[in-house]
Amino acid sequence: MHTYQELQEKVQLGFESHCLPQTPRELYDPMRYLLHLNGKRIRPCLLLMGANLFTNRIDPFIEQSMAMEIFHNFTLMHDDIMDQAPLRRGKPTVHEKWNTPIAILSGDAMLVEAYKLLLKSPEQKIKPILELFNKMATQVCEGQQMDMNFETSGKVTIGEYLYMIELKTAVLLGASLKIGGILADASENNNDHLYEFGKNLGIAFQLQDDLLDVYGDSSKFGKQVGGDILANKKTFLLIRALELSQGPVLEELMAWLTTPVFDPNEKIEAVKEIYNQLNLPEKVQDQITFYHDKAVSHLENIQVEETRKQVLEELIDSLLYRQY
């Protein structure tokens, strides 16, 4: 069994020996740039962990694992255009460093590159893997569209929000693990549990991210703490706050959401104070625990020697109890 760090190194070596063409430079340089911005390689590691549960021979699956990272980075490249994000992992986004047409086209070519790598799977595995991948890719697009719609839609329910993050974030984790299982010849039943494990872990992970955006340690979080509050982003916290608050608290919250002029720190502190009054940190934590427990129960249901599950158990802890 390989540790997360060992798997990260394997993926890293894979990317170092993976040759993209040199020209047209404007198409391939942005891919190289984004793929080397020190991501945590969670998705490719998940694919390899999914495989490693059932087999010790995971080196033949490095390219498929890279496909999941490339797909993830394709979505980042395009999402950053849509969100007009200036920074990604602390560095200029592709559309800022180059321009929007290049970020669109380079992203398109990345999606094709992901398919190229998945096609290197054993022939009888290609169809089930691509069926799963296609479904997931469509869901990720649907999730991103829902997220964009939330920006302008008046009311978003918690149910809609949870479905959005399931699509936008969680199914990619589930699919990465399950593709690993498929490659390692795991049973259908085991693969389904792997998928559900990843999906529920992904939802918990995103809720944790919402929480850290407000309550995280700015020196560790990597993004601006309070960014969601400043952007009026409809996260679990804000949606729940709008549902739970009444009277003057609701009025104060609405005032912060609608005023065009404000001091950023003042707004962050004021909204955070409302969240605290409504006990939202505990409420989000309850939700995280709910999805955490679901994930754990699916992991328990996977029919494989318990000792082989240890790396995934450790991963849950490192993803869900991070302080940044």
Next chain:
Amino acid sequence: MHTYQELQEKVQLGFESHCLPQTPRELYDPMRYLLHLNGKRIRPCLLLMGANLFTNRIDPFIEQSMAMEIFHNFTLMHDDIMDQAPLRRGKPTVHEKWNTPIAILSGDAMLVEAYKLLLKSPEQKIKPILELFNKMATQVCEGQQMDMNFETSGKVTIGEYLYMIELKTAVLLGASLKIGGILADASENNNDHLYEFGKNLGIAFQLQDDLLDVYGDSSKFGKQVGGDILANKKTFLLIRALELSQGPVLEELMAWLTTPVFDPNEKIEAVKEIYNQLNLPEKVQDQITFYHDKAVSHLENIQVEETRKQVLEELIDSLLYRQY
């Protein structure tokens, strides 16, 4: 053997019964909109013609043919953003009718949709079809990037231009035909000739398009005649004119290319007059004939009853001798 029109109707029926999800509307409505703007369905018809050369049983390949049309429309949706084009087939482009984020995301989901349809191929055909499709899709992205680079690069050679249109336009025609051949169990040799036939036809077709942009009948062309001249677009005509002209003619051409203020009709007429002086219509026609002949020779080399080739022979004529 089916006529082009019969194949168009089959493709049309395919699209009418093809159900895309209803929600999120912003993701799927733009796909439906663009796919129903009365395109000529050249690429899906080519796939079906490629298959129909070798088998009468082409109905099982309608979905794969639709994949080629969907791929083509994905490139249109994204290219139109990059080119800031307001109109497509006389109607507002997707980023104009909706917005840029929607056009990016809906295009992404279209590319995935194309893969979904191709995956419905018989299992032993999936790998060769997707290998071909992936290579082609990457080349189309490379071609589009080269085309964008030409806008700002000082000098473009005819060789670079021909390579660009091969990638951006021609390989999709070749791949459509060859996928049809693969589906119909044609030999590798026949499939290679089909591909080269389509590729050379595609280059001829694009050169014809360059010519029609200047010399076409505005009532039939569907685009603004002279649009390439107004945009200083580096087409075969302009590149060749810059190579061939000297002295005062070159000076006049450069003046038209660099003046920021001009009367559109005056510029079109003046540049056209330079093209005429340099005998460019004949020179482009020679190139079209060159690629036409190459295409015909590959068609001749396909080992199948001659009568089955008739529809493709007619297609060449209708594509290359159109007056609009």
